[in-house]
Amino acid sequence: MEKKPQTGKPAATHTEVAVEVLPRCDFCDSQAAYDGKTQMGPWANMCEAHFQAHGIGLGLGKGQKLVLNKKQMNEKAATTRQTEHSQRRLLNDLFRSSLGLMGSGRVLITNGVDSLPEDTKAKILLAVRDFDDFNEDNDPHAEHDFGSIKIDGQAIFWKIDYYDADYRYHGEVNRVLTIMLPHEY
Ligand SMILES: [Zn+2]
Known part of the structure; x- marks a missing residue:
């Protein structure tokens, strides 16, 4: 039971220490929650x-509670967010590239777009379906939920919004792909 080198810096109160990984308890094999002096003398990682049972308390020269490094927690949260973004991106791509056939939702064309000539509208639908020009500016979260195109000199925006089952509130059930003129955004 010799003292293990600490990987974090002590907090101002000296009752906590940040660590990257929680070590094992030196008495059993479960995850340790403290690094402290024992009643027997030596320091130990303890659950x-x-x-x-064996600690003498918290504080300088006595013991410290082990807390997982915040940076690591934040990185884990960022990884979770990234996974959410990539799942949403996949569903958005399926929905848009099938013009609403794959996945649950609707494709809406605004009045402005609907008033364009039929052949222009057909080209717009195909261009939205095939859109692949995503970058940091139009797709900062890498979710593939917005794009702009130009067809027959006319700028067109498309975007995907997320709704609940009744299309009343923001949700994760239905997608609405809206194809619009810039001023209708
Ligand atoms: Zn233990």
Whole structure:
């Protein structure tokens, strides 16, 4: 039970220390929650139960509670967000590239777009379906939910919004792909 080198810096109160990974308890094999001096003398990593049984308390020269590094927690949260973005991107691509056939939702064409000539409208639908020009500016979250195109000299925007089952509130059930003129955004 010798003292293990600490990987984090002590907090101002000296009752907590940030670590990248929680070590094992030196008495059992469960996850340690404390690094502290034992009643027997040597320092040890201790789980809650063994800290209660063998620890002498918290503070400088006594012991510290082990807390997972915030940076690492934030990185984990960022990874989760990235996974959400990529799942949403996949569903958006399926929905748009099938013009609403794959996935649950609707494709809407605004009055402005609907008033364009039939052949222009057909070209617009195909261009929205085949759109692949995503970049940091038009797709900052990499969700493939917005794009702009130009057909027969006319700028067109498309975007995907997310709704609940009744299309009343923001949700994750239905998608609405709206194809519009810029001023209708
Ligand atoms: Zn233990």
